[in-house]
Amino acid sequence: MLNTTTMATPFITTGDNPTGRLFIFGSWLSSPMPNDLDLVFIYDDCVCSPQDAITVRQALKECGARLGIPAIHVVLLSEAESVQCGFIESVGAVPLKIWINEHRDDLLRRLIEEAEKNP
Amino acid sequence: MPNNSGIPSWKSIQFFENAIATHNAVESVTNRGENVFIINRKGHAPVVVYLTDVYTVGIADVIDAMTRIPDLGCVVTISNWNGYTQAAKDHGVQNHVGVFLFAELMGALNRDDFWAYVKHDDDGNPVYHYRG
Numbered sequence: 001m002l003n004t005t006t007m008a009t010p011f012i013t014t015g016d017n018p019t020g021r022l023f024i025f026g027s028w029l030s031s032p033m034p035n036d037l038d039l040v041f042i043y044d045d046c047v048c049s050p051q052d053a054i055t056v057r058q059a060l061k062e063c064g065a066r067l068g069i070p071a072i073h074v075v076l077l078s079e080a081e082s083v084q085c086g087f088i089e090s091v092g093a094v095p096l097k098i099w100i101n102e103h104r105d106d107l108l109r110r111l112i113e114e115a116e117k118n119p
Numbered sequence: 120m121p122n123n124s125g126i127p128s129w130k131s132i133q134f135f136e137n138a139i140a141t142h143n144a145v146e147s148v149t150n151r152g153e154n155v156f157i158i159n160r161k162g163h164a165p166v167v168v169y170l171t172d173v174y175t176v177g178i179a180d181v182i183d184a185m186t187r188i189p190d191l192g193c194v195v196t197i198s199n200w201n202g203y204t205q206a207a208k209d210h211g212v213q214n215h216v217g218v219f220l221f222a223e224l225m226g227a228l229n230r231d232d233f234w235a236y237v238k239h240d241d242d243g244n245p246v247y248h249y250r251g
Contacts, residue, residue, distance in 0.1 A: 050179035085250035
């Protein structure tokens with residue numbers, strides 16, 4: 001059983017600077033053969049501008065395409081926007097690295113490794 | 120259900136073009152490609168619309184669209200169950216870019232300052248589609 005509230009949440013990093021938290025939601029969590037991958041990147045706008053968040057989204061999409069993931073959709077929200085709209089709770093999103101560890105999802109592990117190298 | 124892709128389906132685009140064309144203030148609609156449409160209005164300036172189906176339009180989406188589309192007038196997320204954040208809405212208004220659901224766009228097209236359009240309920244209270 002996933003515990004999304006008490007475990008540390010993951011970061012996408014630019015160099016040594018954590019820039020945001022990445023969560024997964026949608027059909028990837030429930031379907032054995034999902035058609036697409038839905039992610040939400042919650043960025044800290046003290047260290048990550050909206051433009052930087054767009055770059056992270058682009059990196060995830062490009063890395064995903066290289067890895068053969070057909071469609072990656074990334075919602076971008078600042079921490080303030082996320083809190084205000086309660087997005088994580090409303091869609092039942094799960095921290096991505098927790099999902100990867102619990103489900104030994106090597107494809108998504110490679111996606112994150114690639115994206116962290118090249119955000 | 121929302122498709123979360125951010126890319127409107129072919130059916131959504133068809134719906135958008137057909138519905139906009141029936142608006143009293145609209146003369147014609149031109150598809151400029153890549154989900155950008157020019158709405159030519161009667162007696163008002165044209166409005167350039169970026170159509171999306173993103174579940175929640177955030178400020179980053181608005182900035183991204185403004186960067187890619189210099190003459191942008193509106194970001195419209197097509198599905199009724201979609202929404203936007205207050206920060207996205209506010210940033211848009213400050214830059215004369217409307218951030219709307221489709222139904223709101225239909226109201227906005229009657230105005231010169233379309234970006235500032237806000238729908239009101241029967242009691243006169245403003246209605247926003249902030250997610251959450």
